[in-house]
Amino acid sequence: MSAETAAPDRAAPVREEAAQALDRRTRAHARVHTARALGLLAAVGVLVLCMGLSVSVGAKPIPLGTVWDALFANDGSYDHSVIVELRIPRAVLGVFVGAALGLSGALMQGLTRNPLAEPGILGINSGAAAAVVAAIYVFGLTSPNAYVWFAFLGAAAASAAVYALGSRGRSQATPVRLALAGTAVAAVLQGLVYTVIVLDDFVFDRIRFWQVGSLVGRDLELFSRIWPFLVAGVVIALLLGPALNTVALGDDLAAALGARINRTRLLAAVAIVLMCGAATATAGPIWFVGLTVPHVARTITGPDQRWLLPYSAVLAAILLTAADTLGRVVLPNGELEVGIITALVGAPVFIALVRRKRMAQL
Amino acid sequence: MTATTPRTAPTADGSVRPGRPVRFGGVSFLLRPRTAVVLGALVAAIAAVFAALLMLGEYEISLPRVAAALAGTGERLDLFFVRDVRLPRAWVAVLVGASLGVAGAVFQSLSRNPLGSPDIIGFTGGAATGAVLTILVLGGSMLQVSLGAVVGGVATAGLVYLLAMRGGVQGYRLILVGIGINAMLVSVRDYLITRADLTEAKAAQVWMIGSLNARGWGEVVAVAVCMAVLLPPLLAMGPRLRLMEMGDQTAHALGVPVQRTQALALLAASALTGAAIAVAGPISFIALAAPQLARRLLRSDGTTLFGSALMGALLLTAADLVAQHAVGEARLPVGAVTAVIGGSYLVWLLYREWRTGRA
Numbered sequence: 125m126s127a128e129t130a131a132p133d134r135a136a137p138v139r140e141e142a143a144q145a146l147d148r149r150t151r152a153h154a155r156v157h158t159a160r161a162l163g164l165l166a167a168v169g170v171l172v173l174c175m176g177l178s179v180s181v182g183a184k185p186i187p188l189g190t191v192w193d194a195l196f197a198n199d200g201s202y203d204h205s206v207i208v209e210l211r212i213p214r215a216v217l218g219v220f221v222g223a224a225l226g227l228s229g230a231l232m233q234g235l236t237r238n239p240l241a242e243p244g245i246l247g248i249n250s251g252a253a254a255a256v257v258a259a260i261y262v263f264g265l266t267s268p269n270a271y272v273w274f275a276f277l278g279a280a281a282a283s284a285a286v287y288a289l290g291s292r293g294r295s296q297a298t299p300v301r302l303a304l305a306g307t308a309v310a311a312v313l314q315g316l317v318y319t320v321i322v323l324d325d326f327v328f329d330r331i332r333f334w335q336v337g338s339l340v341g342r343d344l345e346l347f348s349r350i351w352p353f354l355v356a357g358v359v360i361a362l363l364l365g366p367a368l369n370t371v372a373l374g375d376d377l378a379a380a381l382g383a384r385i386n387r388t389r390l391l392a393a394v395a396i397v398l399m400c401g402a403a404t405a406t407a408g409p410i411w412f413v414g415l416t417v418p419h420v421a422r423t424i425t426g427p428d429q430r431w432l433l434p435y436s437a438v439l440a441a442i443l444l445t446a447a448d449t450l451g452r453v454v455l456p457n458g459e460l461e462v463g464i465i466t467a468l469v470g471a472p473v474f475i476a477l478v479r480r481k482r483m484a485q486l
Numbered sequence: 487m488t489a490t491t492p493r494t495a496p497t498a499d500g501s502v503r504p505g506r507p508v509r510f511g512g513v514s515f516l517l518r519p520r521t522a523v524v525l526g527a528l529v530a531a532i533a534a535v536f537a538a539l540l541m542l543g544e545y546e547i548s549l550p551r552v553a554a555a556l557a558g559t560g561e562r563l564d565l566f567f568v569r570d571v572r573l574p575r576a577w578v579a580v581l582v583g584a585s586l587g588v589a590g591a592v593f594q595s596l597s598r599n600p601l602g603s604p605d606i607i608g609f610t611g612g613a614a615t616g617a618v619l620t621i622l623v624l625g626g627s628m629l630q631v632s633l634g635a636v637v638g639g640v641a642t643a644g645l646v647y648l649l650a651m652r653g654g655v656q657g658y659r660l661i662l663v664g665i666g667i668n669a670m671l672v673s674v675r676d677y678l679i680t681r682a683d684l685t686e687a688k689a690a691q692v693w694m695i696g697s698l699n700a701r702g703w704g705e706v707v708a709v710a711v712c713m714a715v716l717l718p719p720l721l722a723m724g725p726r727l728r729l730m731e732m733g734d735q736t737a738h739a740l741g742v743p744v745q746r747t748q749a750l751a752l753l754a755a756s757a758l759t760g761a762a763i764a765v766a767g768p769i770s771f772i773a774l775a776a777p778q779l780a781r782r783l784l785r786s787d788g789t790t791l792f793g794s795a796l797m798g799a800l801l802l803t804a805a806d807l808v809a810q811h812a813v814g815e816a817r818l819p820v821g822a823v824t825a826v827i828g829g830s831y832l833v834w835l836l837y838r839e840w841r842t843g844r845a
């Protein structure tokens with residue numbers, strides 16, 4: 125009898141310990157999520173600060189107080205109309221384009237499990253450029269509002285071609301394969317672009333300004349056309365977080381767990397094309413935002429796509445808005461386009477990533 | 487090779503390929519019927535394209551009259567067009583194509599990678615940026631532009647090589663660092679081109695694409711001298727390069743001075759590329775495609791420098807023919823044609839090799 129009562133007594137501390145451990149894990153988990161949520165909130169705060177700077181800094185500095193007045197007590201003065209008609213649309217556009225690029229970079233890297241996947245490297249920029257050249261040369265379209273659809277189509281076609289070429293064969297698409305497939309497809313498209321711009325000075329004069337990614341002179345009308353695509357892409361991307369977490373386990377395991385891999389891939393591809401197409405059509409090709417920001421975000425969040433995606437979006441928006449603002453003050457007169465600043469800042473980060481002994485495995 | 491060399495040479499896949507050893511004094515090599523036939527066909531094709539380059543144009547000249555003009559007789563107009571305009575341009579195409587073909591073969595052999603080429607390691611992008619800087623910022627002459635291109639190319643290639651070096655240079659790291667550096671250079675070029683006026687920007691752009699328009703005897707002499715200096719040592723290094731393709735250690739065991747050969751070959755190939763770019767601009771993809779095509783045509787196991795030279799010359803002369811006459815009266819820069827053709831070729835190469843599971 126004594127033996128029967130002794131047994132549960134011996135087991136009780138073990139059970140209690142297990143319960144405590146579970147409790148500790150749950151609480152630690154909750155703490156991590158709370159910390160990440162707070163971090164995201166802080167990042168959003170920084171983004172709002174950057175937007176404020178972006179609105180007040182420029183060829184004519186406008187104090188933040190005047191910015192406030194322009195928003196809530198607009199008296200129609202020159203400063204107020206500059207803010208409402210030029211600077212605020214530009215800041216909003218910067219946020220959207222940046223978020224779209226960061227998100228699509230994170231999506232591509234998650235989807236291909238490839239740390240070097242990026243809209244520019246996957247040929248999206250050259251596809252959009254070739255389509256824009258075709259729009260100007262063949263159809264005589266001249267305003268960004270008109271050729272935004274061509275940029276969309278070109279980006280979609282080129283990225284599909286590069287991904288198909290890079291993921292052929294028995295094994296997965298490796299970083300080098302995708303990069304080389306992108307190089308090859310981009311070369312063909314670039315050759316076609318060369319041919320046209322040599323034949324036609326008018327096209328050359330347009331395209332040389334388009335192919336430097338920039339937020340200058342993009343008006344509200346253009347934004348009113350593309351925002352539904354951007355928002356649709358962003359929403360799809362953010363909802364895909366849990367599904368991407370499963371895909372990251374590997375195709376076989378994910379399938380065994382009941383994940384619908386092909387549906388996830390298709391949705392992610394749709395989101396990437398929507399976001400990259402819209403961003404590139406609006407601002408022109410902007411390199412390296414989509415590549416570097418997810419890596420920075422990953423150092424904060426770890427591999428959890430549910431947090432990685434929103435962090436990438438917010439950090440990329442900060443980067444683009446800050447780079448755009450920096451471009452306005454870095455030259456004594458005139459502006460440095462945001463695409464140039466992001467390439468000059470992003471490429472060294474890319475090279476540092478490549479030089480690391482083990483590249484981040486996804 | 488000694489007197490006991492067998493009359494047939496075994497190949498990598500174990501099959502036996504017919505070949506006959508030939509000796510000239512201290513030099514001996516295998517003569518294969520296929521090699522002779524393919525090289526002969528390449529020479530014939532180059533000759534045919536060369537003749538077409540001399541005949542065609544806004545002022546067409548028949549073949550007998552071309553021959554007469556070359557011999558120094560014939561009408562004055564024929565003499566002018568054939569000897570002063572078309573002949574130097576055709577020679578530049580042949581020589582630049584051959585230089586790029588050989589340089590590409592050396593780069594691919596050293597990196598043991600079909601994609602190792604001056605395009606990919608950033609040499610070409612650096613040269614373009616150097617030239618655009620010289621044209622748009624310094625307003626340099628043709629000669630200074632060439633110099634700027636060579637300096638830019640060498641500096642960039644060196645930078646990429648240094649950045650990719652970390653416990654030895656790995657192929658993929660070299661390529662990816664090249665892509666990163668290239669993106670920075672592109673953004674610098676884009677910046678310069680948006681800040682220049684349209685005419686200058688266009689001139690810089692055409693130079694960047696690579697063009698043979700208005701090239702004369704001065705350019706022919708420049709490339710020919712560079713080739714005369716650089717080609718013989720490179721061709722002499724050919725057998726060693728093929729041994730090194732078996733792996734550095736094997737080559738070392740066979741008595742090849744690996745480090746020295748590598749450095750010398752890289753230097754000579756870079757100089758050859760630099761000379762070609764200085765004369766014609768950074769013409770893309772000849773260096774990438776010519777060695778691969780030559781190797782496939784010759785069914786050779788290793789790099790064939792001579793075949794690559796002929797193939798490069800054929801590709802560039804043919805591309806120039808297309809560039810001059812494909813789109814009406816407009817004279818395309820030849821680099822636009824080689825980018826489309828070469829890029830398509832690369833797509834096909836990747837498609838085929840990855841389908842069969844080789845990477």
